[in-house]
Amino acid sequence: MKRYQTTTRKTATKLQVDAHSRGNHYTIDEPKNAGGANTGMxxxxxxxxxxxxxxxxxxxxxxxxxxxxxxxxxxxxxxxxxxxxxxxxxxxxxxxxxxxxxxxxxxxxxxxxxxxxxxxxxxxxxxxxxxxxxxxxxxxxxxxx
CATH class of the missing domain: 3.30.300.20 (K homology (KH) domain)
Known part of the structure; x- marks a missing residue:
């Protein structure tokens, strides 16, 4: 069985979260009207x-x-x-x-x-x-x- 892994960490920017997998980096965030900074999906x-x-x-x-x-x-x-x-x-x-x-x-x-x-x-x-x-x-x- 293959195992997949991801790590997420809340940043200092509003509701923004950094996600990391296999050396790839993704920014996850909320839109401004929901309290985020709108820097990602x-x-x-x-x-x-x-x-x-x-x-x-x-x-x-x-x-x-x-x-x-x-x-x-x-x-x-x-x-x-x-x-x-x-x-x-x-x-x-x-x-x-x-x-x-x-x-x-x-x-x-x-x-x-x-x-x-x-x-x-x-x-x-x-x-x-x-x-x-x-x-x-x-x-x-x-x-x-």
């Missing part, structure tokens, strides 16, 4: 982007295997989240209520062939699997530094 935008990136990578991997040819794939993702859940309302889920994905192909393939390919991509995307089926998350505890 916020966590839920990043979640949508991660799903889109996973679907894109999965499609690129599967296309040769499925003999499906396309010139370009554009994925538009939208998620609905009621902020009252995040603000503590116990009757509202603290997360997305729904995520919608629209996949637009530039291809000579038929609509049916595209739909069949999308079904294969949906079955293989690890991030879609995590979001659809859930995953066990273990918080190991608190360490003082």
């Amino acid at each position: 916020n966590p839920v935008e990043l979640e949508l982007s991660t799903l889109g990136a996973s679907l894109e990578a999965t499609a690129a991997k599967l296309a040769p295997e499925k003999n499906f040819h396309y010139d370009q794939l554009t994925i538009k993702l939208e998620g609905d989240m009621d902020p009252r859940g995040f603000m503590g309302d116990p009757d509202i889920r603290n997360g997305f209520q729904e995520i919608r994905v629209a996949m637009t192909f530039k291809t000579a393939a038929s609509q049916d062939a595209c739909q069949q390919f999308v079904e294969a991509v949906k079955q293989e995307s690890p991030i879609l699997d995590n979001l659809t089926n859930g995953i066990s998350i273990v918080v190991d505890g608190v360490v003082l530094d």
Whole structure:
């Protein structure tokens, strides 16, 4: 089993967070109207982007295997989240209520062939699997530094 790791650390700038993986650095932040400095995507935008990136990578991997040819794939993702859940309302889920994905192909393939390919991509995307089926998350505890 392969293990992936990321480290995050809050910066001194409002709600900004630095994330590091494999020597890559990402800035995560909230928009100004939410108290951030607007220096990067916020966590839920990043979640949508991660799903889109996973679907894109999965499609690129599967296309040769499925003999499906396309010139370009554009994925538009939208998620609905009621902020009252995040603000503590116990009757509202603290997360997305729904995520919608629209996949637009530039291809000579038929609509049916595209739909069949999308079904294969949906079955293989690890991030879609995590979001659809859930995953066990273990918080190991608190360490003082």
